[in-house]
Amino acid sequence: MSDLPRIKSSRPAPAQRFITSRRLCFLVAAITIALLPLVFPSSYWRTNLIVCAINVLLTIGLDFVLGYAGQLNLGQSAFYGIGAYASTLLIMKLAVPFWVAFAVAVLISGIAGALLSLLAVRLRGHYLAIASLGFAVITYQILLNWISLTQGPLGIYAIAPPPPIRLPWLPAIVFTNLTKLLVYLILDQLVRSPIGETLTAIREDELSAASLGIDAPKWKAFAFAVSSAVAGAAGCFYASFVGTLVPDSFFITESFSMLAMVIVGGMGTLIGPVFGAICLTILPELLRGIGDLRLIVYGAAVTLVVLFMPGGLVQAIRIMAHHVFAAGAKFEARL
Amino acid sequence: MLSVILQQGINGIVVGGLYVLVALGLTLIYGVLVQINFAHADFVTLGAFAAYFVAQLLSGNYFVGIAVALIVGGVLGWLINAAIFAPLRQRGSELLPLIATIGVSIMLQNAMLLLFGPIPYAFNTPYSSKVIHIGSLFFTLQNLLIILVSTTTIALLYAFMKFTFLGKALRAVSQDHETAALMGINPNFLIMLTFIIASALAGMSGALLGPVLVLTPFAGTSVIVKAFAIVIIGGFGNVEGTIIAGLIVGLIESYTTQFLDPGLIDIVVFALLLIMLAVRPTGLIAEKRAENV
Numbered sequence: 001m002s003d004l005p006r007i008k009s010s011r012p013a014p015a016q017r018f019i020t021s022r023r024l025c026f027l028v029a030a031i032t033i034a035l036l037p038l039v040f041p042s043s044y045w046r047t048n049l050i051v052c053a054i055n056v057l058l059t060i061g062l063d064f065v066l067g068y069a070g071q072l073n074l075g076q077s078a079f080y081g082i083g084a085y086a087s088t089l090l091i092m093k094l095a096v097p098f099w100v101a102f103a104v105a106v107l108i109s110g111i112a113g114a115l116l117s118l119l120a121v122r123l124r125g126h127y128l129a130i131a132s133l134g135f136a137v138i139t140y141q142i143l144l145n146w147i148s149l150t151q152g153p154l155g156i157y158a159i160a161p162p163p164p165i166r167l168p169w170l171p172a173i174v175f176t177n178l179t180k181l182l183v184y185l186i187l188d189q190l191v192r193s194p195i196g197e198t199l200t201a202i203r204e205d206e207l208s209a210a211s212l213g214i215d216a217p218k219w220k221a222f223a224f225a226v227s228s229a230v231a232g233a234a235g236c237f238y239a240s241f242v243g244t245l246v247p248d249s250f251f252i253t254e255s256f257s258m259l260a261m262v263i264v265g266g267m268g269t270l271i272g273p274v275f276g277a278i279c280l281t282i283l284p285e286l287l288r289g290i291g292d293l294r295l296i297v298y299g300a301a302v303t304l305v306v307l308f309m310p311g312g313l314v315q316a317i318r319i320m321a322h323h324v325f326a327a328g329a330k331f332e333a334r335l
Numbered sequence: 336m337l338s339v340i341l342q343q344g345i346n347g348i349v350v351g352g353l354y355v356l357v358a359l360g361l362t363l364i365y366g367v368l369v370q371i372n373f374a375h376a377d378f379v380t381l382g383a384f385a386a387y388f389v390a391q392l393l394s395g396n397y398f399v400g401i402a403v404a405l406i407v408g409g410v411l412g413w414l415i416n417a418a419i420f421a422p423l424r425q426r427g428s429e430l431l432p433l434i435a436t437i438g439v440s441i442m443l444q445n446a447m448l449l450l451f452g453p454i455p456y457a458f459n460t461p462y463s464s465k466v467i468h469i470g471s472l473f474f475t476l477q478n479l480l481i482i483l484v485s486t487t488t489i490a491l492l493y494a495f496m497k498f499t500f501l502g503k504a505l506r507a508v509s510q511d512h513e514t515a516a517l518m519g520i521n522p523n524f525l526i527m528l529t530f531i532i533a534s535a536l537a538g539m540s541g542a543l544l545g546p547v548l549v550l551t552p553f554a555g556t557s558v559i560v561k562a563f564a565i566v567i568i569g570g571f572g573n574v575e576g577t578i579i580a581g582l583i584v585g586l587i588e589s590y591t592t593q594f595l596d597p598g599l600i601d602i603v604v605f606a607l608l609l610i611m612l613a614v615r616p617t618g619l620i621a622e623k624r625a626e627n628v
Contacts, residue, residue, distance in 0.1 A: 072430050119613050125429045126371050126571075130563045131612050134605040137560050145598040252556070256437055263434060295445040302438030306431050307422060 050241050052281040054234045059261040059273035061230030066259075067268035069223035070203025072125070074255045075116060075132035076231050078139035079109040081250030083232025084239040085143060088156055102236050109232025110225045117224035118217070136252045143247035156245040260298045264305050266312030275313045338471040343589040349478045350547065351585020352485035356540035357558055358565040358577050359492065360533030366509035366572040367522075367529045369429075370420060373436040376559030377443040378411050378534050382541025383550055384451060387458045397460045401484075401542040408538020409531045415439065416530035421523070440555075447552035458545040481543050488536065489578060496574065505529060509572065560601065561588075564608040570617055 058080060065073045087105035090096040096104070116135050143150050150156070198209070198219050210216055239245050257280070265276020280301070284294040309315055361375055385407040386400035419439065423432045462476035496502040507515040508525045516522050548554050565584050569576030584604055591600045 070430075072433070119609060126365075126433060127567065127612065129371075129430070129433060130567060131609060133560065134564065134608050137601050138605045138609075141598065141601045145596070145602075252560075253441075256441055259434065259437060260441070263438075293445075293449070296442050296449070299438045299441030299443075299445065303419070303435050303442065304438075306435040306438065307419070310426075310431065 047241075048282065048285055050237075052278055054238050054241075055258070055261060055277040055281050056274050057234040057237070058231055058258050059265065059277040060270055061227040061234070062258050063262045063265075063267055063270060063273040064230070065223045065227035066262060067273075068200055068203065069220060070200075071117075071220060071223065072129040073132045073224065073227060074129050074252065074259070075113075075135040075139075076227070076258050077250045077252055077254035078136040079113055079228035079231035080235040080238070080254065081139055081143055081247070082112055082228075083109045083235025084245055084250070085150060085235075086232070087236040088239045088245055089149065092156070098240070102233070105236045106229045106232045109235070110229030113228025113231075114221045114225035116228075117221040133252060133255075136255055140247055140251055143250060150245075150247065153247060257298060260302045264301050264312055266314030269314050272312050272314040275317075279313065339593065340590075342472055343593045344586065345472065345474055345478070347586035347589035348582060349474075349481050349585070350588055351582040352482055352489075353540045353544050353547070354558070354561055354565055354585055355578050355581030356485055356488060356536050356543075358562040358569070358581050359489070359574065360536045361562055362566045362569070362572055362574065362577045363529050363533045365566065367505065367526050368420065368424075370432050371436070372415060372420075372530075372533075373433060373559070374415060374440040374443055375534070375537055376555035376562060377440050377447075378408050378537040378555075379541035379544065379558050380447065380550075380552060380555040381411065381443070382408050382538030383458070383545035383548065383554065384447065384456075384541075385538070386542030386545055387456055387550065390460065391458070397462070401539060404538040404542035405535045406538070408541070409535035411538070412530040412532075412534025413527065415534070416527050420526070420530070440559075444552050444555065451552055453551060456550040458550050460546050463546045477546055481547070484543060485540075488539070492532075492536075493574065501525075501528070557601075561604060564604050567608055568611050 058076060062073065062076050065071050083105045086108045087098075087101040090101040090104060091098060116132065119131075144153060198214055235250075238249070261276040261280050262273045263276070264280060265274065266272025280298065284297075305312055311318070357376065357379055361371065364370060364372055364375075382404035386397070386404040389403045390397045390400035415436065419435050420432055423435065460477055462480055465476040466473050467476065467479065494502075496506060504515065504520045505525050505528070507518065507520060508522050512522045515525075544554075544558070548558075561584055565580045566577055568583070569578070569580030587603055587607070588600050591597070591603050595603070
């Protein structure tokens with residue numbers, strides 16, 4: 001490898017490289033998040049942004065297994081619910097400290113995801129989608145019917161918010177959003193590592209991947225575990241920030257909303273679902289007037305994006321950027 | 336005790352027969368296209384509402400309602416094939432059509448919620464109040480009607496698939512699109528026909544289920560999850576397996592309601608599904624197909 005000439009000409013200058021680099025993007029994102037409480041002083045918008053951050057967590061988790069490993073997991077609402085109920089019950093019944101409960105809840109959801117994947121190890125595509133949907137239905141029914149544990153449809157109320165970290169300037173909104181950024185960073189590193197390529201190989205052609213020595217079931221279980229652990233973390237935050245838990249928050253339609261966010265944003269890119277989650281969470285709040293139309297818009301968005309723009313918002317932004325740059329180049333040429 | 340078991344057996348067969356009608360639609364489509372229409376169950380709901388409005392409000396005959404539901408289902412099937420499955424077929428993606436129809440399902444359910452409201456409709460036919468007694472057993476005329484219609488339809492469909500030219504062509508297409516096309520069969524026409532038949536069946540079973548089910552815009556969700564369970568337990572694409580599995584799920588449902596708890600129905604059915612997937616993912620009767628499993 002060392003005697004191959006390195007192509008230097010195409011590499012931009014260090015300063016330019018820094019502007020386009022991922023590190024700068026993350027820095028900008030971190031600063032934006034730190035400024036959020038100053039920009040949005042009202043508690044209404046703070047709550048919305050917390051919900052938004054939770055949705056971003058859920059969607060990047062789902063995209064990791066759907067967009068990268070190519071496995072349609074419709075059971076995400078179940079892992080979300082498992083995380084929420086596990087952490088809440090640990091805190092309320094066993095008086096476990098928040099962060100311990102958080103870690104255990106993430107672990108439990110991750111293990112549940114890996115177990116489901118191992119059970120469904122021989123399944124692909126449609127069969128997996130339906131098996132995971134079945135898992136979501138079972139989990140929902142258990143949450144609803146195991147009344148002695150979950151209080152069923154009555155729900156659990158007055159869940160304490162997480163203890164503030166000993167930094168007075170770190171309100172909940174910054175906290176959840178920073179967690180989101182952290183998870184994004186971890187997943188970003190994961191998909192850029194050989195693991196990401198392994199998962200993509202499985203998505204594209206499982207047989208060829210196997211011929212390259214990739215143990216597909218193992219990696220699929222890994223992708224499921226990561227995705228469900230992220231959903232579990234989101235569930236833990238949801239419980240503590242919203243303060244109440246009812247099984248209906250974890251019905252299978254929740255999985256479909258997450259799917260809508262991933263598809264609209266653009267699956268197979270990590271940044272796409274972030275856009276998708278933000279758009280589909282904030283837009284309905286801005287369009288309060290349409291009320292019941294919210295879910296109709298979700299459904300229509302999913303169908304139309306699949307039919308006409310399978311790359312989602314990311315593809316739309318790329319096309320627009322391309323046109324803008326092309327127009328700019330033409331303009332320069334005319335000068 | 337025996338009479339309770341028999342009584343619940345009858346109820347199970349009534350519901351099971353209707354599930355078979357819904358699941359057969361899914362399995363037929365899967366047979367020719369290897370695709371799933373997630374909005375299939377919403378066609379059931381729409382069929383139920385169509386029958387309700389024709390029979391109750393326009394004071395029409397219940398049978399006119401069933402016929403209208405059949406037509407509504409058929410039109411919806413044609414539409415979803417033309418709008419979603421036909422354009423996406425060229426792209427050759429496995430999951431995109433499924434995702435698109437999840438979108439359609441969300442849209443249909445919430446449009447119905449907007450139009451009809453969340454309060455369950457009381458769909459009473461002239462037959463649901465007439466009770467027939469045989470010994471200690473009893474069933475309503477509606478149940479008898481459901482058993483009659485579903486058995487006749489299933490028998491007709493079976494005969495159509497086995498003995499008519501179109502049915503044979505359909506089976507040829509589900510085995511091999513290209514070879515069937517070489518034999519002068521137009522696969523696109525047959526796929527369209529399959530969608531129309533399958534969705535008309537869904538609409539009709541909606542008209543029959545309406546008086547049995549709690550008729551809300553979300554009635555379809557509880558039906559579709561069971562229909563999925565049935566097609567997987569029976570073996571995707573296999574007609575006989577689907578019939579057996581449908582009756583099994585119907586019986587499980589009524590016996591769970593009787594001896595355990597109605598809240599446990601979904602858990603028992605899906606536990607069976609997950610066990611089935613782990614142990615014998617090809618279903619009760621395996622189609623010769625290597626994909627997916």
